[in-house]
Amino acid sequence: MNDKSIPYGRQCISKRDIKAVVETLQSDFLTQGPKIPEFEEVFAKYIGAEYAVAVSNGTAALHLSALALKVQPGQKIITTPITFSASANCIRYCGAEIVFADIDPITYLLDINSVQQILSASPKGTYAGIISVEFAGSAINLELLKAIANEYEMWIIEDACHAPGGYFIDCKNNKQLCGNGNFADLSIFSFHPVKHLTTGEGGMITTNNKELYENLIKLRSHGITRNQKIFINDIKWASGNVAEVPATYPGWYMEMQELGYNYRLTDFQSALGISQLKNAEKGLLRRRKIAKKYAKAFKNKQWLQGQSGFVDGHAYHLYIIEVKDRLGLYNYLKSKNIFTQVHYIPIHLMPYYKKEGYKHGDYPNAEKYYSRCLSLPMYSTLKDSEQDFVIEQIKKYYGD
Numbered sequence: 001m002n003d004k005s006i007p008y009g010r011q012c013i014s015k016r017d018i019k020a021v022v023e024t025l026q027s028d029f030l031t032q033g034p035k036i037p038e039f040e041e042v043f044a045k046y047i048g049a050e051y052a053v054a055v056s057n058g059t060a061a062l063h064l065s066a067l068a069l070k071v072q073p074g075q076k077i078i079t080t081p082i083t084f085s086a087s088a089n090c091i092r093y094c095g096a097e098i099v100f101a102d103i104d105p106i107t108y109l110l111d112i113n114s115v116q117q118i119l120s121a122s123p124k125g126t127y128a129g130i131i132s133v134e135f136a137g138s139a140i141n142l143e144l145l146k147a148i149a150n151e152y153e154m155w156i157i158e159d160a161c162h163a164p165g166g167y168f169i170d171c172k173n174n175k176q177l178c179g180n181g182n183f184a185d186l187s188i189f190s191f192h193p194v195k196h197l198t199t200g201e202g203g204m205i206t207t208n209n210k211e212l213y214e215n216l217i218k219l220r221s222h223g224i225t226r227n228q229k230i231f232i233n234d235i236k237w238a239s240g241n242v243a244e245v246p247a248t249y250p251g252w253y254m255e256m257q258e259l260g261y262n263y264r265l266t267d268f269q270s271a272l273g274i275s276q277l278k279n280a281e282k283g284l285l286r287r288r289k290i291a292k293k294y295a296k297a298f299k300n301k302q303w304l305q306g307q308s309g310f311v312d313g314h315a316y317h318l319y320i321i322e323v324k325d326r327l328g329l330y331n332y333l334k335s336k337n338i339f340t341q342v343h344y345i346p347i348h349l350m351p352y353y354k355k356e357g358y359k360h361g362d363y364p365n366a367e368k369y370y371s372r373c374l375s376l377p378m379y380s381t382l383k384d385s386e387q388d389f390v391i392e393q394i395k396k397y398y399g400d
């Protein structure tokens with residue numbers, strides 16, 4: 001029997017992580033200091049993007065992305081119903097409309113054919129953008145999606161919260177890392193403790209677009225800029241209408257140029273992020289190893305429904321199986337101190353979105369998937385003996 005409970009996901013905090021946070025707490029800056037740009041630089045490098053903007057959480061990253069892309073009432077944006085609600089909510093924050101497209105029953109990702117059907121049914125310009133989600137850590141073919149987005153003049157936000165280190169193979173046989181900015185306009189990550197890397201709460205936006213990057217920096221901090229080159233009021237007025245106009249703006253001067261927010265990450269969280277990133281590759285390899293072991297253990301099991309093989313390029317934030325009698329298995333595992341989870345309840349059937357007019361039966365693949373999916377324990381500190389126990393108990397439940 002196992003007395004320690006096994007969750008579906010949890011953080012990995014090292015002694016080095018703790019030291020890094022304590023050192024920053026003892027430094028001059030708790031926030032708005034040097035650790036933030038340092039974290040942004042190392043993160044951008046890891047993901048292979050040109051720019052990165054650290055923010056207070058993944059939801060803030062989505063909201064700022066929508067603001068930077070000028071999402072507004074009257075617009076329609078497409079996303080998947082199988083994701084965390086925040087992927088869709090960011091569009092509602094801006095007063096625009098979310099339109100769901102069904103998922104592919106094999107990959108569980110946004111079904112590109114379904115997206116195309118929605119797009120071709122309306123005149124060009126009806127849809128402003130797509131939010132694609134690398135669900136569970138599986139990389140969507142963004143090259144393909146980008147071609148469609150270009151055809152319909154739409155932007156792409158890539159919700160890569162599950163997929164730091166995930167990749168797909170492009171038509172030239174190159175590995176394209178999730179969030180690398182080659183296809184999506186903006187990509188977002190979360191550093192919540194269940195994700196690959198954590199800062200407690202935290203998030204990041206990556207992009208290769210300089211203009212969007214500069215706008216995001218401004219929006220993250222109230223819409224305020226201290227960059228003289230873009231000031232709108234003149235030096236004479238800013239200086240207090242002095243008789244002799246100085247050559248530069250006074251030291252105190254700054255401008256709030258648009259409506260922004262306080263979505264900043266702190267320096268001690270950034271220090272934690274920098275330290276966590278040093279273990280990113282190791283953590284990713286461990287997750288892939290765990291996935292391989294599950295895939296092997298469950299191969300050709302008759303109680304399994306849908307796919308469960310190992311997928312190359314998958315970052316394995318989650319390891320999902322589709323099973324018969326999911327509720328029974330969930331409760332049985334819980335009685336053994338194994339806490340599995342369901343990702344996700346289809347968003348279009350959340351009461352909030354039902355009020356917007358969505359109903360049962362609208363997205364059959366997503367709904368069928370929901371009726372049988374279960375996320376098994378998957379995190380880098382999961383011990384072999386713990387995984388063996390999980391596998392053994394699942395087999396035992398099905399009398400296998």
Ligand SMILES: *Cc1c(COP(=O)(O)O)cnc(C)c1O
Pocket residue numbers: 057058059060083084086087133159161162189190191192201202203
């Ligand atoms: C975690 C997550 C978010 C939100 O991130 P927070 O940091 O919790 O705000 C958004 N989208 C997906 C797919 C997520 O998994």
